[in-house]
Structures are given as C-alpha cells and as structure tokens.
Amino acid sequence: MAESSKPDDVVRVNFAFRRELAKKVEGDLASFCYQCGACVGDCPATTYGDEFNPREIMLKVLYGLGDELIREDSVLWQCTNCYNCHERCPQEVKPVEVIISMKNMLADRGFIPPTAVKVIKTFMDTGRTAPINPAVDKQRAKFGLAPMKPVPMDEIHRLLEPEVEEGVTS
Ligand code: SF4
Ligand code: SF4
Incomplete structure (x- = not known):
C-alpha cells in the first residue's frame, strides 16, 4: 500500500497570486508551462549568476509563490526583455510576457529599481530609452543611414497619459 502523504508534503498553490497575475496582459500563460527548460539555454540573464x-x-x-517574486529585491528585473525564451518555448508560454506582467505588479507596489526609473524618465523626456547624441548620427552616416528623426512627443505623452494617472512613472 502506498505511503500516505503527510500534510507537510502537500504543495499548496497560492491561487490568489495567480488570479492577480492572470489579470495582467498574458499573465496567465505560465499555466501551459511543462517545465522542459528550453527557455533557459539562450537566456542571457542566467549568465549573471545562479539567481535567474x-x-x-x-x-x-x-x-503561486508570489512572495518570492513580487518583492523589493526581485530577481525579475534581471530579465533583459530579449525574447529569446519566447522563441524557444514549445508551449508558447511567452515567459518574457509573464515576467513583464510581474514587473508591472512590482511597479504597482512601488518596487522599481533606480536604473529602471532612469530609463523611464529618459523615455518620458525624449521618447527614447537611451539618450541620442551627435556621435550616433555620425556613426549612422558611416553606414549610409539617414539621421535619426525627432520623436513625436505629443503622441508619446498621449499614449502614456493613463500610466501617469496611475502613478506608474512617478
Ligand atoms: S526575455 Fe528575459 S527571461 Fe527571456 S530569454 Fe531574455 S532575459 Fe531570459
Ligand atoms: S520553454 Fe516554455 S514550457 Fe519549457 S520550461 Fe520554459 S516556459 Fe516552460
């Protein structure tokens, strides 16, 4: 007769966390993950150490281990959004999209690292995530490319308005 499981052996899924994540864009896709590990091989963030x-x-x-993922020192910010995992996953889980959804949950709770705040501010001010300087256009000219066009900031601000109201970028 099979040995019965003691209460301590039972994995209890925290569905409250999963329900909250499922409300975010593509946050419910992790349900299709069958743990094959194909997403790990080309993930650059795994080379930073053994945390990610x-x-x-x-x-x-x-x-549903939200407490381990949604916290001030979350490992999730190590994801570079390169989308390699999305290309590798046979289940179309889109791990990167699930991670982005959890980054949004971190932002909802005010857990945003200073480097991300800096990138957001640069984007709000210039419409780009990295500042452009004359050296960039010089480099482009070497490859026969036209100078960078100005960013339509009025359109950017219109797109960002709801996010600003929710306090995401403050
Ligand atoms: S998007 Fe993030 S999780 Fe996916 S491969 Fe790139 S760094 Fe890794
Ligand atoms: S590749 Fe897809 S199915 Fe495989 S472990 Fe990664 S997310 Fe899960």
Missing part, C-alpha cells in the same frame, strides 16, 4: 532562471520563475508562478 526562467524555467524556475515559471514554476514559482505555477505554485
């Missing part, structure tokens, strides 16, 4: 692993992050989502 998209397969393990998807597993934590499946278990």
Whole structure:
C-alpha cells in the first residue's frame, strides 16, 4: 500500500497570486508551462549568476509563490526583455510576457529599481530609452543611414497619459 502523504508534503498553490497575475496582459500563460527548460539555454540573464532562471520563475508562478517574486529585491528585473525564451518555448508560454506582467505588479507596489526609473524618465523626456547624441548620427552616416528623426512627443505623452494617472512613472 502506498505511503500516505503527510500534510507537510502537500504543495499548496497560492491561487490568489495567480488570479492577480492572470489579470495582467498574458499573465496567465505560465499555466501551459511543462517545465522542459528550453527557455533557459539562450537566456542571457542566467549568465549573471545562479539567481535567474526562467524555467524556475515559471514554476514559482505555477505554485503561486508570489512572495518570492513580487518583492523589493526581485530577481525579475534581471530579465533583459530579449525574447529569446519566447522563441524557444514549445508551449508558447511567452515567459518574457509573464515576467513583464510581474514587473508591472512590482511597479504597482512601488518596487522599481533606480536604473529602471532612469530609463523611464529618459523615455518620458525624449521618447527614447537611451539618450541620442551627435556621435550616433555620425556613426549612422558611416553606414549610409539617414539621421535619426525627432520623436513625436505629443503622441508619446498621449499614449502614456493613463500610466501617469496611475502613478506608474512617478
Ligand atoms: S526575455 Fe528575459 S527571461 Fe527571456 S530569454 Fe531574455 S532575459 Fe531570459
Ligand atoms: S520553454 Fe516554455 S514550457 Fe519549457 S520550461 Fe520554459 S516556459 Fe516552460
């Protein structure tokens, strides 16, 4: 007869966290993850150390371990949004999109690292995530490319308005 599980052996899924994540864009896709690990091989963030692993992050989502992911020192900010995992995943889980949804949850709680705040401010001020200087156009000219066009800031601000109202960028 099989040994019965003691209460401590039982994995209890925190569905409250998963329900909150599912409300975000593509936040529910982790449900299709079958833990094959294909997303790990080409993930540049795994080379920073042994903290970041998209397969393990998807597993934590499946278990609903929100406290380990949504916290001030969250490992999620190590994701570069390169989308390699999206290309690799046979289940179309889009781990990067699930991670972006959780970054939005971090931002909702005010857990935004200073470097991300700096990028957001540069984008709000210039419409670009990195400042442009004359050297960029010089380099482009070498390759026969036209100078960078100005960014239509009125359109950018119109797009960002709801986010500003929600306090995401403050
Ligand atoms: S998008 Fe993020 S999780 Fe996916 S491969 Fe790139 S760094 Fe890794
Ligand atoms: S590649 Fe897709 S199915 Fe495989 S572990 Fe990563 S997210 Fe899960």
